[in-house]
Amino acid sequence: MDGFPQFIISLFTTPLYAAYKKLPDYFNLTLSYRRDSDLVYLYDGFKPIENHSDSNQVWLEKEVLDNVNAKSMPILATISNCNTPSKRELYLKELDKYINITKIGRCYNNSCKRGDKCEDELIKKHFFILAFENSVCNDYITEKFWRLKKLIVPIVLNRNIIRDPELQNYFIAASDFSHPSKLAEYLNYLMKNRIEYMKYMNWAKKYRKIQESFEIDALCKLCEMTTKKVRQAIPNIVDWWEIKSNCSSNYANKLLER
Structure with a gap:
């Protein structure tokens, strides 16, 4: 962990569509739609209306x-x-x-x-x-x-x-x-x-109607972490991604069977 670059895992589909069989444990940062990612990259989101909004x-x-x-x-x-x-x-x-x-x-x-x-x-x-x-x-x-x-x-x-x-x-x-x-x-x-x-x-x-880009937000956060030399390790990336995503297969079936 003494040098850069850091290794970032980028995930935009859910664990239920994962193509990997096993993930290595050398990643330092996570980039995904999950709000507990180190770098959050949403499909879209709300940003407030400001006085200078067109x-x-x-x-x-x-x-x-x-x-x-x-x-x-x-x-x-x-x-x-x-x-x-x-x-x-x-x-x-x-x-x-x-x-x-x-x-x-x-x-x-x-x-x-x-x-x-x-x-x-x-x-x-x-x-x-x-x-x-x-x-x-x-x-x-x-x-x-x-x-x-x-x-x-x-x-x-x-x-x-x-x-x-x-x-x-x-x-x-x-x-x-x-x-x-x-x-x-x-x-x-x-x-x-x-x-x-x-x-x-x-x-x-309260919020703008345009599609918002979160790419810049994620990149800015990455620059900030790099500048501050934030170093970390993710001990078990599979646990973080698969278990903490809390996915539910056949969810609609479960709703219908209640």
């Missing part, structure tokens, strides 16, 4: 209201991975019995793909978007969740994996409901009660 970086109150009033359809789901460790596809299938779900992506042979203009048009029409990830692991929320910045409310599988307290009021979790039918009841209630639905949009009063 007008195109924020949602005006009238814009939010107009967008909400233009919505008429319940749930949008963009699914391109059809068989996942989380078994999200099973919960989606059950939920679809109780509330209409517009399904796009490769799994449904739909011409509208993720990121296409047609997806943005569908987001404008829908109240909710399924942000069911392929894996249920601590802090693993991808661009699916962050479509909320386009003024749509995300629905996740498990509330507990989202450990950022700033996010807790801006999404709905299937784990909060005893059955998909109960979740559907709540979603129908919100669609009929716009004031209650609008509470999920309160983030727009």
